[in-house]
Amino acid sequence: MSGRTPRALFPAPSAIDQRPTIGVLALQGDVREHSLALAAAGARAVAVRSARDLRSRPGERLDGLIIPGGESTTMSTLLASFGMLQPLRGLIAAGLPAYGSCAGMILLADRVEGAEEGQSFLGGIRMTVRRNAFGRQVDSYEEDLVAPALGADEDHPLRAVFIRAPWVEEAGPGVEILATTRAGRAGTEGPGTGGRIVAVRQGPLLATAFHPEVGGDHRVHDIFVGMVAAARRR
Ligand code: GLN
Numbered sequence: 001m002s003g004r005t006p007r008a009l010f011p012a013p014s015a016i017d018q019r020p021t022i023g024v025l026a027l028q029g030d031v032r033e034h035s036l037a038l039a040a041a042g043a044r045a046v047a048v049r050s051a052r053d054l055r056s057r058p059g060e061r062l063d064g065l066i067i068p069g070g071e072s073t074t075m076s077t078l079l080a081s082f083g084m085l086q087p088l089r090g091l092i093a094a095g096l097p098a099y100g101s102c103a104g105m106i107l108l109a110d111r112v113e114g115a116e117e118g119q120s121f122l123g124g125i126r127m128t129v130r131r132n133a134f135g136r137q138v139d140s141y142e143e144d145l146v147a148p149a150l151g152a153d154e155d156h157p158l159r160a161v162f163i164r165a166p167w168v169e170e171a172g173p174g175v176e177i178l179a180t181t182r183a184g185r186a187g188t189e190g191p192g193t194g195g196r197i198v199a200v201r202q203g204p205l206l207a208t209a210f211h212p213e214v215g216g217d218h219r220v221h222d223i224f225v226g227m228v229a230a231a232r233r234r
Contacts, residue, residue: 020063020228023048027078029068029103033213034221038066041221043228054087058096064228065091067122069102069163069211072131076107076120085120092124097204097231099224105207106131106166113169125202126172133167133209134193141165141193145210147179150199151219158219160198160210167209168197176201179208204231 019042024034026047035045048054048065056062065088067075079085092098092108100108110123114131134141144157152158158179171177179199198209199220204227212220 017044019044020225020232021046021061022064022066022225022228023053023062024066025068025075025104027082028070028075030211030213031068034066034068034101037213037218037221038225040218041225043221043225051083051087054084054091058091058094059232062091062096063232064097064099064224066224067098067100067104067107068213069104072103072106072112072121073116073119075103079107079122080120085122088122092122092205095204095231097206097224097228098124099206099208099220099227101208101211101213102163102165105129105168105209108205108207109168110172125175125200125205125207127168127175127200127202127207128170129166130169131166132164133169133196134162134165139164143181145179145198146182147199149176149178149201150223152179158212158217159215160208160212161214162198162210165198165209168200168207171197171200174202201227 022038022043023046024031026049038045106129107122108125109129110126111128141162143160145152145160146154146157150158177197178201181193181196200207206224
């Protein structure tokens, strides 16, 4: 063989894709950016577009799910008309790890202030979320978060982009607070935006008020992929 390694006829076990499969709800929002961040965090991202994509138990087809930002009113209308609300609620109740950013955080909340009349939610996290909390006039607000739970310290803060974002008004029992906005930093804060809860975790459910998928920092996705991997091992 003149010193060359013979080519294997069948893929070696190591070539089989061991990455967790994480669905990205692809009705609206930053689907591509979340998929790229998931790939960078070592997961396989798949688009979830219909109730058929959800017809399985946690771990069969999907090991986890991301609910991106967008407009929670539009997303709940689409989820209802595509018959996806019940299957999603069922998967979350059965323990599927899920991560919601911005509108996704609103959808995962047990209670929502400022909801539209008749708006439906998935629920799951024992918290009260206020929609458009940063003020309708503040379309976009950015801040460098220091949040050790998200791997962000003073030297490596997490750039958080809030777009007509909610915040967590009240976190119930068992809800871990992962990040709050900084109080009184000149030049960045709108009225009353300091000290607000903007990232939480409850068991296999994670939510952020901001959009970590923009800007190429995948620390939040690393954490979620870690949660998904831990749930797979159980
Ligand atoms: N304001 C939006 C809502 O209520 C959320 C905005 C976002 O996801 N960027 O659904």
